[in-house]
Amino acid sequence: MSLAAPPRDPHAPRFRVRPPANWINDPNGPFRWRGRYHLFYQHNPHAPVHADIHWGHVSSADLAHWEHHPIALAPTPGGPDEAGCWSGCVVDDGGVPTAVYTGIDRDHAGLGTICLARAADPDDLSLAEWRTLPAPVVGGPPPGLDVVMFRDPFVFRHGGRRWALVGAGHADGTPSVLLYDCGDLSHWRFAGVLLDGTDPVAAGAFGDRAVGWECPQLYATRNGEWVLVVSLWDADPWTTGYLTGRLTSTEEGGLRFTARHAGPLDHGRDFYAPAVLQEADRTLLWGWSWEARTAGETERAGWAGVLTAPRVVDVHTDGSLRVAPAPELELLRAPEPFVAAPGRAALPEAYDLTVTARARTTLSLLRSASGAELRVCVDPQEGTVTLDRGGWPRTGAEGTAPVVVRAPRATKPGVRQSRETELEVRVLVDGSLYEVFVADRATVTERVYRRPDDVAQLVVAGPDADVGGWALAPPAHG
Numbered sequence: 056m057s058l059a060a061p062p063r064d065p066h067a068p069r070f071r072v073r074p075p076a077n078w079i080n081d082p083n084g085p086f087r088w089r090g091r092y093h094l095f096y097q098h099n100p101h102a103p104v105h106a107d108i109h110w111g112h113v114s115s116a117d118l119a120h121w122e123h124h125p126i127a128l129a130p131t132p133g134g135p136d137e138a139g140c141w142s143g144c145v146v147d148d149g150g151v152p153t154a155v156y157t158g159i160d161r162d163h164a165g166l167g168t169i170c171l172a173r174a175a176d177p178d179d180l181s182l183a184e185w186r187t188l189p190a191p192v193v194g195g196p197p198p199g200l201d202v203v204m205f206r207d208p209f210v211f212r213h214g215g216r217r218w219a220l221v222g223a224g225h226a227d228g229t230p231s232v233l234l235y236d237c238g239d240l241s242h243w244r245f246a247g248v249l250l251d252g253t254d255p256v257a258a259g260a261f262g263d264r265a266v267g268w269e270c271p272q273l274y275a276t277r278n279g280e281w282v283l284v285v286s287l288w289d290a291d292p293w294t295t296g297y298l299t300g301r302l303t304s305t306e307e308g309g310l311r312f313t314a315r316h317a318g319p320l321d322h323g324r325d326f327y328a329p330a331v332l333q334e335a336d337r338t339l340l341w342g343w344s345w346e347a348r349t350a351g352e353t354e355r356a357g358w359a360g361v362l363t364a365p366r367v368v369d370v371h372t373d374g375s376l377r378v379a380p381a382p383e384l385e386l387l388r389a390p391e392p393f394v395a396a397p398g399r400a401a402l403p404e405a406y407d408l409t410v411t412a413r414a415r416t417t418l419s420l421l422r423s424a425s426g427a428e429l430r431v432c433v434d435p436q437e438g439t440v441t442l443d444r445g446g447w448p449r450t451g452a453e454g455t456a457p458v459v460v461r462a463p464r465a466t467k468p469g470v471r472q473s474r475e476t477e478l479e480v481r482v483l484v485d486g487s488l489y490e491v492f493v494a495d496r497a498t499v500t501e502r503v504y505r506r507p508d509d510v511a512q513l514v515v516a517g518p519d520a521d522v523g524g525w526a527l528a529p530p531a532h533g
Contacts (some may be wrong), residue, residue: 224267
C-alpha cells in the first residue's frame, strides 16, 4: 500500500511514512512485534497544523513497504490527555504492547503527565486497537527542581532493570534529562537528573541556546558504549544532538551517564524529534522533517510533515556517530538503474543516488530557469561535502546558507592511506524530502520544493567518480 498523497503534488513524498493528509510530527514508539515493525507518529487528523494531536499508526514487514492502520491513540474528553496524546514510546510489558506517552490537559503550560495505553489484543498482529488507562502513572515533574517543561518518556533496560527518561527544562533555562526507575510500569520512582546542559561535553557541543531537551532517546552500541539523543528546544523546536559515553549504576540506586563526545545528530535544517528502536544486532532511527515553506502553501497542499527514511545508527571508535540508510531501503530501487556512470540523466521525483568520489566531484540535481543549481559538492581530499541550495530559498530565520559537512578522510577497506582517498555519498530524494548521507559519518536532511519550471537533471562533473542511481519503484505490496 503506497503512502502517497495525490500524485499531482510533486512535493509529497510517496515512499516515506506520512498520513494521506493533514499533519504529522514526531515519530513515536517504533516497535517490533512478532516479526512486524510498528511505527506511530503525532498526527492531527483534521488539518495540516499542530493541534488536536493523536497517534497515527503504520506497520511493515520490511521497513520499505508500509500499511496504514486506524488511529491508535486519541485524546480522551475529560482525561489527562484531553488536549493531546504527545510523544512517547512502546514497550513489551509482560507480553502486552504498551504505549508510554505524554498526556496534555487543557490547562498545561509545558508540563505533561505520563500515561499508559495497552494493546487490546496482543494476538492481533496489526495492533489496531488500544485502550488507555484512565489515570496517569506520573502526574507531573518531581518537586524541588523548578521544572517548567516535562514530557516525552522513553523506556529502556539497563542492569536487568527497566528505566525511563523524560525530557525537561528548568526555570533558570537549563535543559535536562530526568531519570525514573519503572520496573513496574504502574509505579515510577524518580531517580535523579541523568544529564543536563551544564555538562561540559554537552555545553561544548550545543552551547546554551536550548532551554529544554525534548524526546530523549538512549541506545547501547556494539562496543558497550551508550548514545543519548536529545532534541534541542529553545521555546520552539530547534535542532538535534547526540552524546556518546558510559552508563553506570550509582550507589544511590540510579544511573550516571558520563559523556565523552557530542555533536549534531543531523546537519540539515529540517530534522527533529528522532525516535530509536534497539534490536538485538542494530539500532534504527527515524526523524521528523517539517515543512520549510509558508503556512499558506502548506494549508493549500492539505498536508504537512513526513518521517525520514529509517537509519541504522551506532558509534565509531572515536565516539562520533555512525549512521547509514537501513539496507532494506534497497528494496524500493527499480530493477535497473537510470544512471550507472558519470554524466547526465533525467531525475525522477523519487530516487536513490550513490556516488564514490576519488577527486573533487559536483552533482547538480536541479536547475532553475535563471540558471541556479542545486548542487552537492564532494571533496575527498578536504573530507567535505557541501549542499548548496541557494537558488531554492527557505522560510525561517535559519536561512539558506550552504551546509558543509566534514568527514574524516578514508581509504578503501584494506588499503593504506594513499592517493586512493575516496568519499562516499548517498542521496535519497522523495518529493521534497532530501536526505544526504556522508559516508557513514553524517546526514543532512532538508526540504526542497521543486518549481514548475525547474529542470530535475543529474549532471556529474569530476574526473574520477563512480555513480549509480535508481528510481524508487511503487511498492509491490502493503
